[in-house]
Amino acid sequence: MILVTGGLGMIGAHTARALLDLGHEVVITSHRRTDAPSFLDGKVVVEQLDVTDRSAFLELGDRYAISDIVHLAGSIPAEDPVAYFRHDTVGLLNALDAARTWGVRRFAVASSIGVYIGQDESPWHEGLPLPTADLPHLIVAFKKAVEPVTTHSLAGTGIHPIVLRIGSTWGPLMDPESIFSPIPPYVSAVLRGETPTPLPADTGGDWCYAPDMGRAIASLVNAEVLNHTTYNVSSGTPFTYADAADQLSVEPGGETSPHLDITRLTTETGFTPTFTFPEAVAHYITWRTTNPR
Helix, strand or coil: CEEEECCCCHHHHHHHHHHHHCCCCEEEEECCCCCCCCCCCCCCEEEECCCCCHHHHHHHHHHCCCCEEEECCCCCCCCCHHHHHHHHHHHHHHHHHHHHHHCCCEEEEECCHHHHCCCCCCCECCCCCCCCCCCCCHHHHHHHHHHHHHHHHHCCCCCEEEEEEECEEECCCCCCCCCCCCHHHHHHHHHCCCCCCCEECCCEECEEEHHHHHHHHHHHHHCCCCCCCEEEECCCCCEEHHHHCCCCCEECCCCECCCECCHHHHHHHCCCCCCCHHHHHHHHHHHHCCCCC
């Protein structure tokens, strides 16, 4: 059985779904939300868990034979950065403690595309040195620290760490008014009968649709052999809003951001995205007509 922490979040839920599709049994944890999306309802075990509670975390191993962990649980920073770092660091350390106590096969953990900020070479690939740079957000700062904490904690244990450098992800289950992608708020406005502000046609980047992100992560956990510990996880292809002009209203302007090279992921797992950006937008619009997020 595979444990997915944060399994009712956007990326966690789609990862759980992809693992189910590969034939695995899955237990997911969530701190507050307990309502599983329709595509998981009745198919996974849902455990309510505060990942900062070490005893409760370790007790999961008494109830389930957990073979692998995908640690995606995390919080959103509020006003106090120390409180944020404390919460997510304790959660990570408890997950690592559980992995070592249970002797799991693989431990996958979320890092971020943001670790490459300051690197001028593009596309970004795993062999690039990570620059020392001012980071724009507390989440990115924490994710950059996650990588050495994880690999050093698991060194010599026989547990294979999988550091997931996750690209920009959007899609079903994302906050409909998210500040991290303009597409859910745009679609929300349309569904309310409003006319949304056109999006800048030339703005773009490496946006991975959530179902594809889940498949990519699951493919790494499921792979028979992995040759590395760090993987870029995304679509691997830059898109612009103009590419989805049939679904979105666009206007001139904008610029593209660097994208991730996913050659390592594709070579070792065979993963390729199912959705192009226009297909993802069309799929998401259909999803939102019957789902609130």
